[in-house]
Amino acid sequence: MAPTAKSPTPHAVVVGGGIGGLTAAVALHRSGWRVTVLERAASLEPVGSGISLAPNAQRALDVLGLGDDVRALAAWSGTGGLRAQDGRWLARTSSTAAARAFGGSLVLLHRSTLVDLLVGALPADCLRTGAAARLTDPGGAGRTAVVSTADGDIEADLVVGADGIDSAVRTALFPAHPGARYTGFTAWRVIVPAPERPFEPHETWGRGGLWGTQPLKDGRVYAYGTARVPEGGRAPDDEKAELMRRFAHWHHPIPEILAAARPxxxxxxxxxxLITPLPVYHRGRVALLGDAAHAMAPTLGQGGNQAIEDAVVLAHHAAPRGHLPAALAAYSADRVPRTTAIVRRAARTARLNHLRHPALIAVRDTLIRAASRLGPNLIMKGFASIADWRPPQAPYAAGTNTPTGTGTGAGTQDRPATRR
Known part of the structure; x- marks a missing residue:
């Protein structure tokens, strides 16, 4: 009897080559899928500057064999914390205490560094840049999904919509959803050489906005500022001048950081x-992840972290030749409660750190200082309930494409959490 021909390897198409999409591609590739990543931009130049990876995302990256590479980039040592606009410390902690509370260190790195790590874990021929894509058929139990590109249609056993906050894939699946809404504030980001005078890493909550100054492993500094302003505004001259007007009178090292920035x-x-949550993160043969599924304010530093979690949980459930409808339903059941809770908590935190009324600011700062004096764990407890997430049992061994187990994932470690 002639041997039975092997069925072709199932094909997953990832729409979007950001951090969530690339992580999904690596995770699916390692679990046995043939993967194609379609990125509309001509090159993978990450939008934004820095990204903070908390222990929850690092554990997800451990599943892909990349966690230790990220941990090696940790730059924070010593003390740091939360400050008032005039420089007074509202709450202080140390890198050691934070690692103890969160189950690991917080690692700030340039987005391009993380993108390079992820691309290096993919086959060279799976990434297509300059490839705008449109979902034309989400597929179903009896048919493949179809993604259209300028070079023709691509049939896929699984499509991953990782195309960002204005996701066209999400719109195709949920046309009645209202989409993204303005949070009420804008953000500036910059990376500059470290100032000569030493400083402790900090986030400063002022009137109607905040500022953060954080070190990178390469000796530079990632800084960011936010302010409550009308949507769509731009500086009359340039954005560095706008930052100078808003933040140059704040405490050290903020003036030095601004002086070093080029416009x-x-x-x-x-x-x-996406303050209005989606009911599920899947339809047909399509799964959404990252900002396409649950874009959130950056006030908890969890946007990219949750996209990384999504990717690993999706690959955990979606075995290449498994029952895909059940797999995608399990993925949604795992991810919707947790990410919805974090989106809402991020929005509440944004309102808190963008207060404008002096009396409310005084009350806020007094409560933070009081909680800090009672014990740093009170300040860090909320974020610890996010950072202690652990991935479900991996279906494949690190460094291989060999399945090693099934696990359930649903309702085990991926529980709803709250604060940064």
Whole structure:
């Protein structure tokens, strides 16, 4: 009897080559899928500057064999914390205490560094840049999904919509959803050389906005500022001048950071979020992840972290030749409660750190200082309930494409959490 021909390897198409899409591609590739990543931009130049990876995302990257590479980039040592606009410390902690509370260190790195790590874990022929894509058929139990590109249609056993906050894939699946809404504040970001005078890493909550100054492993500094302003605004001259007007009178090292910034290096973006949650993150043979599924305010530092979690959980459930409808339903059941809770908590935190009324600011700062004096764990407890997430049992061994187990994932470690 002639041997039975092997069925072709199932094909997953990832629409979007950002951090969530690339992580999904790596995770699916390692679990046995043939993967194609379609990125509309001509090159993978990450939008934004820095990204903070908390222990929850690092554990997800452990599943892909990349967690230790990220941990090696940790730059924070010593003390740091939360400050008032005039420089007074509202709450202080140390990198050691934070690692103890969160189950690991917080690692700030340039987005391009993380993109390079992820691309390096993919086959060279799976990534197509300059490839705008449109979902024309989400597929179903009896048919493949179809993604259209300028070079023709691509049939896929699984499509991953990782095309960002204005996701066309999401719109195709949920046309009645209202989409992203303005949070009420805009954000500026910049990376500059470290100032000569030493400083402790900090986030400063002022009137109607905040500022953060954080070190990178390469000796530079990632800084960011936010302010409550009308949507769509731009500086009359340049964005560095706007930052100078808003923040140059704040405490050290903020004036030095601004002095070192070049106008062309300052990024400004209005911050939007999906405050109306999706009912599920899948339809047909399509799964959404990252900002396409649950864009959130950056006030908890969890946007990219949650996209990384999504990717690993999706690959955990979606075995290449498994029952895809059940797999995608399990993925939604795992991810919707947790990410919805974090989106809402991020929005509440944004309102808190963008207060404008002096009396409300005074009350807020007094409560933070009081909680800090009672014990740093009170300040860090909320974020610890996010950072202690652990991925479901991996269906494949690190460094291989060999399945090693099934696990359930649903309702085990991926529980709803709250604060940064």
């Amino acid at each position: 062309e290096d300052v990024l400004r973006n209005d911050v939007r979020h």
